[in-house]
Amino acid sequence: MDAGNSRVRTTKAVLWFIVGFAIIVGAARFLTGLGTVTNLTDRTPWGLWVGFDVLGGVALAAGGFVIAASVYILRREKFRPLLRPAILTAFLGYAAVAAGLLVDLGRPWNIWRPMFFWQHHSALFEVAWCVMLYLSVLALEFAPVPLESSRFHRLTKALKSASLPLVILGIMLSTLHQSSLGTLFLIAPARVHPLWYTPLLPLLFFISAVALGMAMVVVESKASAWLYRKRPEDHVLSSLLRPLGFTLLLYAGIRIGDLVARGEGAGLFDGSWESALFWLETGLSSLLPAASALSGLARRSGKALFATGLMVVSGFVLHRIDVGGVSGVGLTDSGYFPSLFEISLSLGVVSGAILLFLFFVERYRVYDPEPAPARRPAACRAPLAAARAYSSVFVAGAAIAFALLPGGAVFGAKPLDMPVTGARRVLAVEKTRENPPGKMLVFAARGAAEAREVLLVDGNRSGEYALFDHEAHMKRQGEKESCGICHHLNRPNDRESSCFECHRDAWQPTDIFRHGAHIEATGGNRGCTECHVTPAAPKTRAATRPCRECHEDMVATGKREFVAPPAADSPFHAPGYMDAMHGTCRKCHEEEDRTKGVKVPELALCSTCHPEAVDLSPRPAGRKD
Ligand code: HEC
Ligand code: HEC
Ligand code: HEC
Ligand code: HEC
Ligand code: HEC
Ligand code: HEC
Numbered sequence: 001m002d003a004g005n006s007r008v009r010t011t012k013a014v015l016w017f018i019v020g021f022a023i024i025v026g027a028a029r030f031l032t033g034l035g036t037v038t039n040l041t042d043r044t045p046w047g048l049w050v051g052f053d054v055l056g057g058v059a060l061a062a063g064g065f066v067i068a069a070s071v072y073i074l075r076r077e078k079f080r081p082l083l084r085p086a087i088l089t090a091f092l093g094y095a096a097v098a099a100g101l102l103v104d105l106g107r108p109w110n111i112w113r114p115m116f117f118w119q120h121h122s123a124l125f126e127v128a129w130c131v132m133l134y135l136s137v138l139a140l141e142f143a144p145v146p147l148e149s150s151r152f153h154r155l156t157k158a159l160k161s162a163s164l165p166l167v168i169l170g171i172m173l174s175t176l177h178q179s180s181l182g183t184l185f186l187i188a189p190a191r192v193h194p195l196w197y198t199p200l201l202p203l204l205f206f207i208s209a210v211a212l213g214m215a216m217v218v219v220e221s222k223a224s225a226w227l228y229r230k231r232p233e234d235h236v237l238s239s240l241l242r243p244l245g246f247t248l249l250l251y252a253g254i255r256i257g258d259l260v261a262r263g264e265g266a267g268l269f270d271g272s273w274e275s276a277l278f279w280l281e282t283g284l285s286s287l288l289p290a291a292s293a294l295s296g297l298a299r300r301s302g303k304a305l306f307a308t309g310l311m312v313v314s315g316f317v318l319h320r321i322d323v324g325g326v327s328g329v330g331l332t333d334s335g336y337f338p339s340l341f342e343i344s345l346s347l348g349v350v351s352g353a354i355l356l357f358l359f360f361v362e363r364y365r366v367y368d369p370e371p372a373p374a375r376r377p378a379a380c381r382a383p384l385a386a387a388r389a390y391s392s393v394f395v396a397g398a399a400i401a402f403a404l405l406p407g408g409a410v411f412g413a414k415p416l417d418m419p420v421t422g423a424r425r426v427l428a429v430e431k432t433r434e435n436p437p438g439k440m441l442v443f444a445a446r447g448a449a450e451a452r453e454v455l456l457v458d459g460n461r462s463g464e465y466a467l468f469d470h471e472a473h474m475k476r477q478g479e480k481e482s483c484g485i486c487h488h489l490n491r492p493n494d495r496e497s498s499c500f501e502c503h504r505d506a507w508q509p510t511d512i513f514r515h516g517a518h519i520e521a522t523g524g525n526r527g528c529t530e531c532h533v534t535p536a537a538p539k540t541r542a543a544t545r546p547c548r549e550c551h552e553d554m555v556a557t558g559k560r561e562f563v564a565p566p567a568a569d570s571p572f573h574a575p576g577y578m579d580a581m582h583g584t585c586r587k588c589h590e591e592e593d594r595t596k597g598v599k600v601p602e603l604a605l606c607s608t609c610h611p612e613a614v615d616l617s618p619r620p621a622g623r624k625d
Contacts, residue, residue: 007227009386012358015351016390020397022348025341028409029103036409037341041334044325046104048338051324052346053100056317057093058131058181059205059212063220064090064138065174066213068167078236082217084145084366089220090174091138092353097131099349123184130177137170145364178209185323193327194264195278201323204255208285211247212316214240215289218309222302224361238299241308245293248312252286274327281322285315341409344401415507420459420500420577427451428467438602441467442611459577460506466581466609484556486584488563492554503580509573513547541571562588585609 029037040047067086070076102108114128140159147156182205185192198204218237225232259265268275289311292298298308329336338346360366408414429444429451444451458465474482483496490497504510522530529535530545537543546568548555555565563584566572574580589603602608 005229007229008358009389011227012355012386012390013393015355017393017397018344018347018351019355020394021401022345022351022397024398024401024405025345025348026103028341028405029345032409032412034104034106036406036413037339037345039336039339039342041336043332044329044334044336046325047336048321048325048342048346049100049104051321051326052317053349054097054104055181055320055324057097057100057349058177059209059316059320060216060313061090061093061097061138062174062178062209062213063216064093064141064213065171066210067217069171072164072167073171078239081233081236081367082221084142085220085224085361086213086217087138087142088145088357088360088366089216091135091142092356094131094135094138095356096349096353098135099352100346101131103345123180123187126180127177127184130173130180134170134173134177137166137173141166141170145366146360149364174209175206179203179206181205182323188328191328191332192323193274193331195259195267195274196323196327198258198262200254200258204251207247207251207254208316208319211244211251211286211312214244214247215309215312215316218244218305219313220357222306222309224358224367227358228361230367232302234302234305237305241293241298241305244308244312245290248286248290248293252282252290255282255286272330274330277322277326281315281318283315284311285319286312289315340404341401415576417508418460418506419504420506421461422459422498422500423455423457423468425453426456426467428454428469430469433607436600436602436605438605438608440608440611441469443467457581459500459503459581462506464610466585467611468585468609485562485588488556488561488565489554490556492551499580500577502574503577504574505576506578507576509575512572512574513541542569546570547572 025037034040038047038049063086067079067082070079071083102111105111114125115132119125141163144156144159144163147159150156179202182202185197186199186201189197218240221237222232224230256268259268268278289298289308292304292308292311298305325336427444427446427448428441429448431440431442432438433440441454452469452471455468455470456465457468473486476482477485487496487499489502491501502510502512518531519527521527532539532544534543547570548566548568575583586604586609589608590601593601593604596602
């Protein structure tokens with residue numbers, strides 16, 4: 001294998017650059033969370049990483065079981081030379097799946113859990129086991145290749161003799177897994193567009209995986225032949241064309257026939273972007289390549305052969321991305337489009353896999369008929385020159401990624417500013433809930449019997465409100481003496497100031513101190529030393545006179561201190577509005593439940609205060625979690 005030629009060097013340099021970029025993005029994702037580098041939201045929690053890295057990776061790995069089945073079960077010996085590269089691709093494909101999954105999972109450190117905590121009813125449980133098992137089987141299937149040139153002869157022999165059962169196990173697992181990924185989306189009909197959602201999804205996933213497996217073998221053989229300037233195995237590859245063509249026709253037939261049979265046919269020509277996407281995907285994945293494969297066009301020229309394979313691969317990867325999220329963008333109204341960083345991380349995973357592929361191809365006998373290199377590969381003769389070049393593009397990629405990262409990805413995500421305003425008065429009636437037992441308030445029409453005026457608390461006007469019977473609470477907590485329980489702090493010369501006047505943002509703490517106003521209130525320049533008692537000290541909050549010394553009256557003195565009064569050196573930063581509310585309302589309701597000794601929460605239940613389910617996802621102002 002001529003690893004020293006310029007094509008190889010340029011390709012590897014590009015790949016190392018992308019990997020360098022992606023590593024920084026991956027680091028940011030782990031340090032500061034998914035929200036900072038992705039466009040994912042609570043509404044669209046699965047995006048490009050699931051569609052491309054996970055579903056696409058699994059699909060690309062299909063070559064492993066298709067070629068293995070042809071050689072070992074159908075006894076097509078002529079495909080044997082394609083077996084090793086196909087298994088290597090499958091292994092790397094699944095490794096990419098694992099990598100993609102790790103960055104996408106909200107809590108990747110829990111990934112081991114499905115091994116010990118079995119949940120038979122979950123589609124994801126099955127997916128997790130298939131990935132784990134098949135990845136291990138593929139590693140064992142491929143292990144003899146690097147091992148055969150090592151000292152571990154016994155191990156190599158043992159693995160080689162176990163290859164048939166391993167291969168059969170691999171075919172089984174893979175068949176199961178390809179289709180079960182389709183099953184996974186059957187449980188989410190509201191998230192997959194009707195042009196993609198069909199009960200036949202598992203079957204379609206399986207058939208397309210078979211076609212994709214063959215196409216992938218064509219693409220990678222042609223690409224590595226081009227890269228290493230060796231003679232392509234066109235004669236072997238061409239014999240894949242007929243089965244490929246028929247599989248594609250079968251796929252397209254079922255795909256379109258099923259839509260028509262289920263009455264969704266009209267959607268194919270309704271001019272929506274989904275219909276355009278459907279035709280792009282189906283044309284690319286099956287119609288055009290089927291025509292090219294069966295008409296003999298692909299057989300006649302090596303370029304057409306490669307193009308056919310490439311169309312199938314990109315078309316079906318697009319299909320996985322569509323099912324995995326893109327087709328649902330309109331349905332969920334999320335407007336999701338992957339960020340630059342999501343795209344670059346996906347490309348980085350693929351680039352890493354290709355680099356590993358090239359590593360194995362250069363060092364071991366992956367491509368069979370090629371005689372083992374008699375001399376050390378060129379890359380090993382001048383290892384330092386190559387390593388220097390690759391590490392500099394790697395560092396360049398990493399540096400550019402670092403420069404492009406948004407502030408939140410470096411310093412941690414912050415919620416967007418979201419100012420709040422006070423409560424409104426509305427009419428409500430009390431309702432008794434049966435399950436779980438408890439009381440709640442619901443809106444009442446004007447004039448309804450028992451209707452009373454309550455506060456509608458919705459500081460940020462998000463539509464997620466809580467109804468609060470101010471009068472009833474006052475009465476229950478001891479009328480006049482009650483005020484200080486909730487109104488724990490007031491503006492100077494005021495009583496029972498509204499919470500929103502200090503807790504001014506829905507999520508973030510706000511500073512209630514205004515320097516300018518104080519300079520004015522203390523008589524301008526003469527007043528400075530009232531607070532900056534030692535003028536030489538740094539002008540920080542800790543080194544100035546504590547607020548409470550002048551503002552003892554701000555702290556409410558009530559029947560009981562429910563919110564702890566600010567400490568003497570408190571900077572008077574008021575926490576976010578929701579925290580202030582939950583810190584008062586929920587805290588008391590929880591105490592109430594506890595003192596009453598109820599087993600199931602009654603008062604502390606979310607629905608006691610939030611009559612309609614609180615949905616964290618739709619953020620009109622585009623809040624990032
Ligand atoms: C004792 C009353 C009470 C209970 C119980 C309660 N909340 Fe709240 N919650 C409030 C109040 C009051 C607000 C402020 C409403 C606002 O500003 O929109 C609030 C605000 C919120 C918000 C922010 C809404 C927005 O407008 O952005 C969320 C989310 C929320 N609560 C979730 C929950 C969840 C989840 C539970 C159950 C674990 C819960 N709450 C239990 C009283 C309560
Ligand atoms: C159980 C907690 C609680 C108690 C007790 C309480 N309040 Fe309130 N009060 C609130 C909340 C919450 C608001 C809404 C403030 C906001 O949205 O910024 C409010 C608002 C107010 C408002 C202005 C809003 C309006 O339109 O009514 C006044 C005035 C007020 N309270 C006076 C009092 C007085 C006087 C007492 C004692 C007799 C008292 N409160 C007891 C929680 C309480
Ligand atoms: C005059 C300004 C002001 C007003 C009005 C005010 N707060 Fe506060 N609040 C603060 C400040 C400042 C703090 C932080 C105190 C400290 O540092 O200990 C705070 C803290 C709290 C805390 C404690 C949160 C925690 O994390 O410990 C709760 C709960 C709270 N406020 C609820 C309310 C409610 C409910 C109202 C309205 C009924 C209200 N506040 C009105 C300024 C105010
Ligand atoms: C009511 C007390 C008070 C008075 C009066 C006051 N300061 Fe300050 N000053 C503070 C506090 C508290 C800080 C810390 C601000 C912070 O942490 O955000 C501060 C910060 C500063 C700073 C640091 C820069 C900044 O804005 O963070 C300067 C400079 C300063 N004060 C100058 C003055 C001068 C000059 C005067 C008189 C004209 C004055 N201060 C009057 C309380 C006061
Ligand atoms: C030297 C005494 C002094 C100190 C120290 C001081 N203040 Fe004040 N503050 C005043 C005076 C005087 C006023 C004017 C109030 C009035 O009109 O009675 C005022 C007004 C205020 C107001 C209402 C006006 C506005 O800005 O909305 C707030 C809130 C306030 N102070 C918060 C604070 C906080 C928080 C601190 C500590 C960081 C602090 N103050 C420290 C003297 C002081
Ligand atoms: C100091 C304790 C305390 C605080 C603070 C408190 N609650 Fe309550 N809440 C109660 C008690 C006690 C009940 C009545 C339970 C019963 O009737 O058995 C109640 C009942 C309710 C109910 C049921 C309907 C009703 O009014 O009887 C709602 C809704 C409610 N609270 C909302 C809120 C909200 C919203 C807040 C915060 C703004 C809040 N509560 C703060 C103690 C509290």
